[in-house]
Amino acid sequence: MRNASGSTLAYSLLVIGLGILGFIIHEQKDDLRVIHTIAAVTKELENNQNQLVKQYDQLIEVANKIALNVEEDHNIITDSHEYLHRKNVRIRGLPEIEGRSLIDMFRELASKKLGLVLEDFDIDLAQWAGPSLQDGTRPAVITFGQYAMKQKVLEKARLKLRDSPYVLFEDLFVGNGENLTELAHQRGVDACxxxxxxxxxxxxxxxxxxxxxxxxxxxxxxxxxxxxxxxxxxxxxxxxxxxxxxxxxxxxxxxxxxxxxxxxxxxxxxxxxxxxxxxxxxxxxxxxxxxxxxxxxxxxxxxxxxxxxxxxxxxxxxxxxxxxxxxxxxxxxxxxxxxxxxxxxxxxxxxxxxxxxxxxxxxxxxxxxxxxxxxxxxxxxxxxxxxxxxxxxxxxxxxxxxxxxxxxxxxxxxxxxxxxxxxxxxxxxxxxxxxxxxxxxxxxxxxx
Known part of the structure; x- marks a missing residue:
């Protein structure tokens, strides 16, 4: 009887052990499935992140191109303005005198300092281009009727106005107007x-x-x-x-x-x-x-x-x-x-x-x-x-x-x-x- 009982007990323990082992294996499979799921989700998130980074870089490139196109359009407009300004010169050193026209003062300067007689048709427009300075002078822009006359005046000015209080220079329109032109002229930004x-x-x-x-x-x-x-x-x-x-x-x-x-x-x-x-x-x-x-x-x-x-x-x-x-x-x-x-x-x-x-x-x-x-x-x-x-x-x-x-x-x-x-x-x-x-x-x- 003891042998039979022992065999029964051993068998029962074996069955229980196999059941526990089966449960453990089942649970481990569940754990493995969870681990695999987490790994798959992690990989998917990494792929999504890489895709987002790639899309972000692409958006930046598109934005860069748009920004450059805008600036290129600005350059085209600037070219048009440069053409309009190609007959202009800027002058500093002329006093603003009540009752005297700017054109007359410039023609007098051209005659006395440059040895040039300017006729009425030589100058299309003369206008002040900025506030009066502390010394009583005021910057001005002179628009010539012909580009050739403008070049002739500039050539004379380079030789004859060096030691004078007058500064005459080409009106190079560069998008920021008078101040930028003055900056280039006065401080040597255009020297390089x-x-x-x-x-x-x-x-x-x-x-x-x-x-x-x-x-x-x-x-x-x-x-x-x-x-x-x-x-x-x-x-x-x-x-x-x-x-x-x-x-x-x-x-x-x-x-x-x-x-x-x-x-x-x-x-x-x-x-x-x-x-x-x-x-x-x-x-x-x-x-x-x-x-x-x-x-x-x-x-x-x-x-x-x-x-x-x-x-x-x-x-x-x-x-x-x-x-x-x-x-x-x-x-x-x-x-x-x-x-x-x-x-x-x-x-x-x-x-x-x-x-x-x-x-x-x-x-x-x-x-x-x-x-x-x-x-x-x-x-x-x-x-x-x-x-x-x-x-x-x-x-x-x-x-x-x-x-x-x-x-x-x-x-x-x-x-x-x-x-x-x-x-x-x-x-x-x-x-x-x-x-x-x-x-x-x-x-x-x-x-x-």
Whole structure:
């Protein structure tokens, strides 16, 4: 009986064990099905995300093309205006005298100073073109009946008005009217007629610091070889310095100094002995005497976006970006008034007052980075693509936008800083914690 009972018990335990095993296997199958389901859903989500990213990139490309088409249409209109203005000259130095006509004063000037007798039919129109100046003179525009007469007057003026209080120059319509023409004439913006034809592969100088930061030397003083190293993009005050690029590469540290407030972004520059930067989470620009450790000037950049309202693609508080080219100090930013498109302002290097402003039709947030060269803005397409392009430019001399499509290499995959040094004709960049430079090949604009 015991044997029979034992056999029955053993059999019962076997059945129970098999039942439990079957239950476990069933549950494991359910778990496996759940795991497979989760994996499938995850893969589907990844595919959807990739598709959304692709669609976003396509939308950006479409938006870019639309923006360029708008600017090309603007260029066509500008060409028409240029034709209308081809018989105009602008003159500065004529006094505004009650009771005397502008035409009579200009004809008298032409006779006495240029040795030209102008008949009534030689001048179609004469009109004041701006407010009176402090010296009692007022800018004016003279429209000639014939283009040939205009050229004759200009030729005489170049020779005979050099040491006089009068300034006579061609009225080159460039979209922003009188102020832009005066800017080109007075400040030499039109002295540089070069454009980029090629950018070299990057040369690595050093790997140091955070993935983001700025490094540069004085872009307005060829005798000062000091290298400035500003690690990180916010809440930092410590500026490291090296005596030369060679010392920087060899890590021969010369010292450091603390600026009195925390900077924003990576768009800092050194120019003619001063360090220029923006205070974190503000639109306040600073000019700092780094040798004597004191703030020289500060000024609000009114209307500019800040705190990543109008930063470059990678954000990093890069809303306000200083730049230096052959013409001096600039600031690159965006305003709500210009639909968050890039705005360029030429700055007085001492007071930080705006001398002239140019509104582009290109979204700043579409841009990886940007720099100025010969009065032209150049914009990088992608900060995180190793092979990308300089794919937008805006010429302040002509008011025209174009798509140069110049190949550019982000060798290390994250461009956080890009600046042009006009003394060296070289680009400086900070690429994912690597400090690199690029050689720039320039061509005459007339040769393209």
């Amino acid at each position: 007629y070069k454009h980029i034809s090629k950018i070299s592969a990057p040369s690595l100088h050093k790997t140091s610091g955070m993935p983001f930061g700025a490094w540069f030397n004085d872009m307005g003083n060829s005798s000062d070889k000091t290298v400035f190293f500003m690690d990180h993009y916010f809440k930092e005050r410590n500026v490291k310095i090296f005596d030369s690029t060679e010392d920087f590469t060899k890590d021969n540290f010369a010292g450091s100094f603390l600026i009195p407030l925390r900077w924003a972004g990576t768009g800092h520059v050194a120019y003619k002995g001063s360090l220029y930067f923006t205070k974190y989470n503000t639109t306040t620009m600073y000019r700092y005497d780094w040798m004597n450790r004191k703030v020289l000037t500060s000024r609000e950049l009114l209307g500019a976006g800040f705190a990543n309202q109008a930063a470059y693609q990678w954000r990093g508080s890069t809303d306000i970006d200083f730049a230096v080219d052959e013409n001096g100090l600039w600031v690159i930013y965006a305003t709500e008034a210009n639909n968050w498109n890039i705005v360029l302002s030429k700055l007085n290097e001492e007071t930080l007052e705006i001398k002239e402003t140019f509104n582009t039709g290109w979204k700043k947030q579409w841009s990886a980075n940007a720099f100025m060269l010969c009065g032209t803005l150049y914009v990088l397409k992608k900060y995180d693509d190793k092979q990308t392009f300089i794919h937008y430019s805006y010429d302040t001399k002509s008011g025209r936008a174009s798509r140069p499509m110049i190949p550019f290499s982000n060798k290390f995959g994250w461009n956080a800083y890009l600046a042009y040094n006009p003394l060296e004709q070289r680009l400086y960049a900070w690429d994912n914690g690597n400090q690199v430079t690029y050689e720039v090949t320039l061509s005459d604009e007339t040769s393209s």
